[in-house]
Amino acid sequence: KPAGDRAAYRVSVLRPAGQESVSITFRTVREVPGRYDIVRWDGQKLSRASGTLDTTDAATLVYAIEDAKIWGELKKTIETVARAGDATAVIEVRAPKHDRCVTTRYDDERVRPLLAVFEKKIGQLPGSLPLTGLVAPEAGFRAPPAGRP
Numbered sequence: 001k002p003a004g005d006r007a008a009y010r011v012s013v014l015r016p017a018g019q020e021s022v023s024i025t026f027r028t029v030r031e032v033p034g035r036y037d038i039v040r041w042d043g044q045k046l047s048r049a050s051g052t053l054d055t056t057d058a059a060t061l062v063y064a065i066e067d068a069k070i071w072g073e074l075k076k077t078i079e080t081v082a083r084a085g086d087a088t089a090v091i092e093v094r095a096p097k098h099d100r101c102v103t104t105r106y107d108d109e110r111v112r113p114l115l116a117v118f119e120k121k122i123g124q125l126p127g128s129l130p131l132t133g134l135v136a137p138e139a140g141f142r143a144p145p146a147g148r149p
Helices: 055-067 078-082 111-123
Strands: 005-014 021-029 034-041 046-053 088-094 099-105
Touching: 005 055, 005 111, 021 055, 021 111, 034 055, 046 055, 055 111, 088 111
Parallel strands: none
Antiparallel strands: 005 021, 005 088, 021 034, 034 046, 088 099
16 A cells, blocks of 8 residues: 555456456545556456546445455355355455455355446446456356256
8 A cells, every 4th residue: 555545455356377367456545536456467468547536436445345244254155165166356455444355256245246346336437447257247057967957
């Protein structure tokens, strides 16, 4: 976190080598409501974008991190044990009241809404990079393999 910033937040979705990963760093700067930086890495090429946020969008992102309830003790569910997902979400916060990092599946039920807010609020801004792949697709039932009920 740069010295002039009140807080810094980073939301990343990391995938195995050869697949695209994305990271959004959002900072609350003293002079302006917020500043964001996006980095996409496809294994060969790095793409970057940055810009500023208005007060409402900046507040929405901060509240989304608070609402995610990702700092408590992990309560495992059957889905958590059964599915690993194809990407990892890393949420980092450096703020006056918090200095934390959480790593989990990107389809974690607590992280999915948080990633959706970042995709919606930052993905629509002029000059932003596409944020496809930030949010995990909805889970659903799959047809059983042929010959199985």
